[in-house]
Amino acid sequence: MKPDSTDSLIRIWASISRQQTQTVDPNNIITGVKGGGEWVQVGRNALPLFDAGLVGTQRQTLYLHSSPMQDVTNFGADILFPVLVRDIEALGIYKALGLPDSTVAKLKGPRIDIINVINLGRPIPVQDGFTGDVLTLDAATDSKFPNGRRLGGGTAPNRNQVNVNSVLISLIAAGDPGAGLAKGVEVNDKDYLDRFPFLAIAHQGLLQGHGGSNVPTVRDPARP
Template sequence: MPSLFAKSSCCAALVASAIASLTAVPAVASSHREAPFITRMPKVDGTDLYLFRSYEANRSSFVTLIANYAPLQDAYGGPNYFSMDPDALYEIHIDNNGDGKEDLSFQFRFNTENKNTQLTVGDKKVAIPLVINGASDINSVNSAAANVRETYSVTMVKGDRRGGQRTAITNASGGAAVFDKPLDNIGNKSISDYASYAAKHVVAINIPGCSTPGKMFVGQRKDPFVVNLGETFDLINIKAPATAFDPNAERAGHDDLADKNVTAIELELPIACLTNGSEPVIGAWTTASVRQGRLINPTPNSSKASKEGGAWSQVSRLGMPLVNELVIGLKDKDQFNHSKPTGDGQFIDYVTNPTLPALVQILFGSAGVKAPTNFPRSDLVAAFLTGVKGVNQPANVVASEMLRLNTTTPVSATQNRLGVIGGDSAGFPNGRRPGDDVVDITLRVAMGRLCKLSIGCVPGDAPAGDIDFTDGAYLDSAFFDTTFPYLKTPIAGSLKH
């Protein structure tokens, strides 16, 4: 029989209790192609959001935000590779007073320039078909060997994302407002030292109204999410370990994203410039929007292939990991991607009466697995919608789905992959670090782990709450770097040289 679980072991208690406000939706993991409409627009498909107190040495007074886009990138995906959409608006939003509305937004716009490198062939100059021209090894920002230059600009908005006060983010060295994005990792012959090349695109930035500079990086990275994707969506067809309840089950599966890259938008910002007064908790989510109108050019020649116009329309949203994939019903997935946290009441049934635990019971009931019986699921509301009281709940919280971080929680000297339920208060769901195994954590919480800790429910409400559910794809902090931008160098399209 397939196994989704390992033998339970004692776990540390989650401190404090959760409030029972029921006006929004929780989450269950990360987002790759999570809704029907977004599958048609991979460049604006948000895959993961991370929010954590920086654990690089001497940087604990900063918060790192990482928003990943464009899922399932094959490293060899030439000749065009994975540029960002110049007709889209990518945003990271911060709520610093608990009301479910953005107080700060960082807006990213991209531009792609074709340098139109030409070679003389016979007596004619002819444009080359590649993004590189072979003139030399690419090892510098805006290298002459690159046939394409991708740049971006960033605007910080205070208040409403469309009507608030707008100020440009600038380079702390020289004041430029346009930044270069590195080419994707084409291969070792084109870019012999990609790590060094990408590092030259990490920039110190001036933040409006903030006396301390931050850091920024935008570029391709190894996909940090780890999941047994194929077998999970094949009705949790996880291969059985040696015995049905084997503690080695956490490593018995495989990571289907092990050979994939993503495009990361990363900011490291001073905590003092993000928080509001005495409230230490901040919430974050990322969105992508496109223009409402698109007119296809039937004869683009050397012009744009389409004309975009009209108001911005949000098509992607991501806060807590995998909400839209495993919580929201199929009929409402596109609606969730278009929604704001303040409108999450429309999805309430997916939280109070979640279907994932019921599906797990159907699939593994013969092994004695039973879904929690407490309805409404106030334990999930506390964990994913309001923050947990005493851990990461704002003083005046309005229930809404977003990633929340208590910026006063000290950085952990040694990270526990299970975050708070593993005794590490600096981990998920108190923010999210790259090494937090949110799939295993969320499976266990969805099946009632918090009830076993008497948070929002009682132990008897969760017959399977002490089982260590897992997808078998192991993840911890060792998978990542210990310095900004934290995510690993992307997989190269070619390793030969």
């Protein structure tokens, strides 16, 4: 891998569309509606928490209906000056934790470190058409978040490589991906497979359930 090159990068995003007109249809037992007219974009997905963790609420609709090709113009300020940090400051959390004002000022922005993570530290121009809410994968290196990740691969068969929510919120709010903020359920409710497709075996409806803390992990085969 050449750190000054982008030759091995693959960049991906997905849009969600539906027909422009949705009419109640009592004969449609699945959605209850039928669509008509042109297909329009109503959402998109790429980086975890980009929408919920970085984009300001007043621009949520713009985000859902737009393309990553205009993300620097539309949301550059949201990334450089994260609203989450300002909210935490307004709630007095930083003050209660004893963070110096100088540290909080750095967290408030400009946050070039967040852009570097989004772009995997590669020399991607910070301008429309280059930097945005896309998954950036380096095909020349092993998969590990933020360079993609597979299911499982953690320190135990029921763990992922990383808690993505915790890493991203820690990066935004503390400037340190390893700060361990916003941790919740840290294990899957069943062990992942060590082979493709890596998904855990489906629950048996009679003897197995889902929910809670996922501890202890449900064993296979199910035992009455």
